[in-house]
Amino acid sequence: MSMDATSRLTRLRARFSLLDANGDGQLQADDFDLLADRVLNAVKADPAKAHALREGCRAYWQGLAADTDRDGDRVVTFEEYAAAIPDAVHFDQYGSPYAHALAAVADPDDDGEVERADFVACMTAIGFAPPQVAQLFAELAGDNDRVATRDWAAAIRDYYVSASADIPGQLLAPRSA
Template identity: 35%
Template sequence: MSALLDQKYAKLFFLLDSDGDGVIAEDDFELMAERVVIAFGEQDTARGEEYAQRMARYGRALRAAADTDGDGRIDEGEFGRALLRVSDDFDTLVGPLYEAGFSLADRDGDGLVDKRDFGTFMVAVGVPEDAAGAAFDALADQGGRLSRAALMAAAAEYYRGAGPSATSGHLLFGAL
């Protein structure tokens, strides 16, 4: 694995370890989903429930790919090794999670997200507000809106890309 992918995967591990206990487990996905749903005021709504379900599906898929010792928890080593495999199946395993987040942030359903809603989502998952703003600025179109396609391309680049670290996809969760 390249040094850049190591850095990106370490940052992603830190974000997914929502409770900060050094491992990723089912409760981390529940906690992150709860934070995001609350940030958008979608508790007890179909949109909030759909996001939580997609987060849980991603957690199960990741655990199936990564939990090599079968203890129900994913340590950072297991995570890094598995993410290479999971990234190959980005469209089916990882992409739906980003689609769900985008759908929640796209409050009016027009296929575009503004900086405020993007920031709300990113801060809820643990990205510092300034890093979320910088990521949005790098990804948004000239009108100051982020399309679903731009987000999905950036997310795929984050998981797969080992090229130059200054591209917008590599900066999705903040500077490395």
């Protein structure tokens, strides 16, 4: 397996684990509600942004279930998930509302930028490890003390669809022992 294939599989397992918010080894609609709840408990969001995040999570689940739930039981196993790895077109339709809503929730003043504390709060609420979150913030922020919401949403997209190991979101993948 190539390094890109290995890193993609590592990300695939990590993504599945993060989306499996209740940790039962399968994806269901409740996992995406729980994911939204965790983020919204970590940051103060106005009602419209909270609603957009909840709807983004639900849309993500609905698209994922439609494309990966092969037996129609409204449960997605890792095997189903891995067999139907969503592509960029799928993510743009179903995952993008989630990515943009997540970045917007972390931007309370609507200036198009996310401060470190809000970025860290959201990413750790999702389940990412603080050291990797800090590295990703530094990568996306560069010399600034904030991350542009559009850059964060683009990094989320890349994490979910890129086959390359040379992306900022790769910093979030678990490290090999």
